[in-house]
Amino acid sequence: LKLYMAIFFNNFDMAEECLGMLSDQLDGCWLPWVIFFQCLVAIVRLPKKLIGKKEHKESIEELKNQLIDWYNDFGAVNPDCMISLLEAEFMMANNVGKKELPSIRIQKAFDEAINAARKAEMIHLEAFSCERAALHFENAGLTGFVADYMGQAHALYDQWGALAKIIAIEDKYATLLKISKRRKPMAAGYLRRNEKLRYHPKHSIGGG
Secondary structure (H helix, E strand, O other), X not given: OHHHHHHXXXXXXXXXXXXXXXXXXXXXXXXXXHHHHHHXXXXXXXXXXXXXXXXXXXXXXXXXXXXXXXXXXXXXXXXXHHHHHHHHHHHHHHOOOOOOOOHHHHHXXXXXXXXXXXXXXXXXXXXXXXXXHHHHXXXXXXXXXXXXXXXXXXXXXXXXXXXXXXXXXXXXXXXXXXXXXXXXXXXXXXXXXXXXXXXXXXXXXXXX
């Protein structure tokens, strides 16, 4: 539970600590989530310099393949929405220190993750994907996008019943939440036009 909370509150230091304490014998329905969390933390920790970056990328790809292999073997949790979010996060992490990505490219990547989570009826992951998009837009200084995506995240966390998340977002983004209520979400039109977008299992994180 501590690991789950650390991820959903974007506390990756705590998440990394929790992952280090997990047993190697972990199995069952939690296994794909743990692999997903491991991969997400690895992406967030992607080195900004070339030294060690290649090896780090290889470990990320190995974790993603483990997630897909688990689904192929057991089929209990479809990893489409997890992989889509990992793809979006990798795109952002791998671009640090380079020319800023166009906002439409960031929007497209995270909308695919949001849409995949919605199709899988994983409202918690849909909310988290919206929040992660908002945080990246915040780093880019794109206030309108922050308002739209954080507003969606807030509404979804409310549907999920995640009271602590609702309070945290309201405390930090009260003004932007008011703005989001007056705006039509920018992602809505894109999602309607691309409802059939699905992750292709042969894709590699970072391209291919």
